[in-house]
Amino acid sequence: MKQLFSSYTKGVLQLKNRVVMAPMTRSRALNNLPNELMATYYKQRSGAGLIITEGTSPSPEGLGYPRIPGIYSDAQVDGWKMVTKAVHEGGAKIFLQLMHTGRIAHIANLPEGYHPVGISDIKAAGEIFTDKEGMQEHAVPKVWILTESSI
Amino acid sequence: MISSFVTAAANAIRAGFDGVELHGANGYILEQSLNPHINNRTDIYGGNIENRCRLLLDIIREISKVIGAEKVGVRVSPYSTLGDIPAYNAEETDQTYAYLASELNHLGIAYIHISDSPAIPEKTHQQIRSNFTNTLIYCNGLTPETAAAKISDGSADLVAFGRSFLANPDFVKRIEKNAPFNDVDYMSLYTPGEQGYTNYAILP
Numbered sequence: 239m240k241q242l243f244s245s246y247t248k249g250v251l252q253l254k255n256r257v258v259m260a261p262m263t264r265s266r267a268l269n270n271l272p273n274e275l276m277a278t279y280y281k282q283r284s285g286a287g288l289i290i291t292e293g294t295s296p297s298p299e300g301l302g303y304p305r306i307p308g309i310y311s312d313a314q315v316d317g318w319k320m321v322t323k324a325v326h327e328g329g330a331k332i333f334l335q336l337m338h339t340g341r342i343a344h345i346a347n348l349p350e351g352y353h354p355v356g357i358s359d360i361k362a363a364g365e366i367f368t369d370k371e372g373m374q375e376h377a378v379p380k381v382w383i384l385t386e387s388s389i
Numbered sequence: 390m391i392s393s394f395v396t397a398a399a400n401a402i403r404a405g406f407d408g409v410e411l412h413g414a415n416g417y418i419l420e421q422s423l424n425p426h427i428n429n430r431t432d433i434y435g436g437n438i439e440n441r442c443r444l445l446l447d448i449i450r451e452i453s454k455v456i457g458a459e460k461v462g463v464r465v466s467p468y469s470t471l472g473d474i475p476a477y478n479a480e481e482t483d484q485t486y487a488y489l490a491s492e493l494n495h496l497g498i499a500y501i502h503i504s505d506s507p508a509i510p511e512k513t514h515q516q517i518r519s520n521f522t523n524t525l526i527y528c529n530g531l532t533p534e535t536a537a538a539k540i541s542d543g544s545a546d547l548v549a550f551g552r553s554f555l556a557n558p559d560f561v562k563r564i565e566k567n568a569p570f571n572d573v574d575y576m577s578l579y580t581p582g583e584q585g586y587t588n589y590a591i592l593p
Contacts, residue, residue, distance in 0.1 A: 239537045239564060241537040241541055242533060242536060242540070242548065242564060246546065246547060248499075248523065248524050248546070249459045249499055249523070250407055250459050250460055250499060251524055251547075255561060256536075256547050256548055257536075257549075257564075258528070258550070259554040259560075260528045260549040260550055260554070261410065261464070262551050262552075262554075262555055263579070264578070264586060265579040265580070265581070266581060266582070268581065275582075275583060275587060278587050279586055279587050282558035282559075282587060283558050283560070285559055286560070287547070290462075294397075295397075296393045296397030296398075300393075300418070302417075303579075304579075305579075305581065309400045309401055309404070310397055310400065314400070315404045316404075318401070318405070319405055322406055323405060326405070331407045332406055333406060333408045333409060334401040334406045334408075334410070335410045335412055336394060336401075336409050336410065336411055336412060338390075338417060339418065340417050340418025340421045341418075341421060342417055355418075356421060356427075357418060357421040357430065357434070357435075357444070358427055358429045358430060358435075360426075360427050362416070362472060363473045364473060367579070381430075384432055384433075
């Protein structure tokens, strides 16, 4: 098992060991904001060489699940600063996973005024949990439209 | 869409992250783009393999201009059907990931993170490994023993664990000390608060 404990050095990955904490949705980010509880959770796990965070949305439309964090507002950036500081103090490196859920979403999970967006308008089979309305069918997504501003 | 990813990546670096991983797996929007049964677009982001890979590659190209390709990783899950992703022709699936690996190599990103499954043929693994020279991370269903074997035989550079870390904050220490592992409390995976989140037992 000694292979797991050898350090790893390649580019920005300067790691104390080969063990990575995999990204996992945990739905603790109330109002889509990273918080102190999350900083504690990640710090506890900083024995890993590399931590990859839970899926974090680059935009309000990508917040398909309840209580997942974002990285599009200054308040979210400030929240994440607590997490990265705590993890670095523990000696691990940390990558943020950018997850846009696309059609795996329900409008009740998105902030007011936003609608799920997909690569097409084909709806996913099955249901998704929402805090407001319990289990719901996946949304019929609006098709992502290519515009000058979206590039 | 693309610009929101770029801003998000810049925000991540501002927040102190060492890099970002694009989630190209598990049925979310980037895998929706890769899949020929969900991506029915008729513009440059739909159609052949090159076009279906374009969204992911364009996002990476644009992010790299801002934060550097060396700070970008990608997660993929070939042959996964999670998120109602329909399986498609095996040859086309293999070609998709071989093409992606080769383009990602060209872009010079830090790593490819493979969400492994028994459905992935050996050929696909080999094509990714031979087309991509930087770091490969493997994840899913590994034990410390099987993970160590993957590093030894060169198929993985790094090995990732999900549930083991979820339930064992000191997972690495437990492997080192050959200590028993905590079980996952599945009832509290997604519930708010510290129960089943920050209160798993830690070795003294």
